[in-house]
Amino acid sequence: MNNRLRVLRAERAWSQQDLAERLEVSRQSVNAIETGRYDPSLPLAFKIADLFGLAIEDIFLNPAKEQDQ
Amino acid sequence: MACGTMNAAQRRYMWRFLPAMGVYSVVIVGSGLASRWWHPEGFGLFALALAPALPLLAAIAAIGLYLVEEKDEYLRSRNAIAAIGGLGILLAFTTVWGFLEEGGVVGRFPLWGAFPLWAAGLGVCQGLVHLRDGSGGEA
Numbered sequence: 001m002n003n004r005l006r007v008l009r010a011e012r013a014w015s016q017q018d019l020a021e022r023l024e025v026s027r028q029s030v031n032a033i034e035t036g037r038y039d040p041s042l043p044l045a046f047k048i049a050d051l052f053g054l055a056i057e058d059i060f061l062n063p064a065k066e067q068d069q
Numbered sequence: 070m071a072c073g074t075m076n077a078a079q080r081r082y083m084w085r086f087l088p089a090m091g092v093y094s095v096v097i098v099g100s101g102l103a104s105r106w107w108h109p110e111g112f113g114l115f116a117l118a119l120a121p122a123l124p125l126l127a128a129i130a131a132i133g134l135y136l137v138e139e140k141d142e143y144l145r146s147r148n149a150i151a152a153i154g155g156l157g158i159l160l161a162f163t164t165v166w167g168f169l170e171e172g173g174v175v176g177r178f179p180l181w182g183a184f185p186l187w188a189a190g191l192g193v194c195q196g197l198v199h200l201r202d203g204s205g206g207e208a
Contacts, residue, residue: 025142026141026143028202029142032143032202033143038146
């Protein structure tokens with residue numbers, strides 16, 4: 001699933017490791033989510049959204065809506 | 070499970086799995102030598118024959134506990150996929166071998182070989198998952 005995680009992380013000058021530590025996951029997890037190879041569970045998606053102070057749909061792009069565009 | 074710094078679940082897994090395999094190495098040699106020297110019968114034979122299986126059961130439990138205890142859902146997913154892949158390889162191999170054995174084409178496949186075959190399949194699948202996902206380096 002496409003997402004804005006890399007952009008949001010870059011805006012805060014966080015490395016993948018920094019974000020991984022804040023989310024209490026591995027750096028590989030952050031990399032896999034950023035590159036769209038892994039879709040996080042709903043609890044992890046909420047954790048990510050809370051960390052950035054955004055709604056889930058502001059970070060993760062709805063695949064159905066992407067196809068419509 | 071081997072890439073980068075290990076998390077708590079991975080460390081617990083190593084502390085369970087490696088001693089189990091160490092004990093297995095000792096027991097498999099020891100039970101073979103004991104059978105040859107003492108020629109046990111009855112319960113002694115049963116116990117000696119069963120002994121090598123017990124540390125392998127502990128190793129299987131260590132793998133299962135790791136999947137239960139791993140809090141990182143991505144790592145858990147990767148390892149669960151590899152375990153299922155290993156199971157698929159085991160089922161495919163034993164299915165083909167079973168029919169060949171039934172037809173008298175090949176000899177008997179020792180059942181104790183199921184776990185090593187599954188573990189080897191798991192290792193292969195972990196490698197394939199790693200290749201599929203790339204190195205996971207900072208992008």
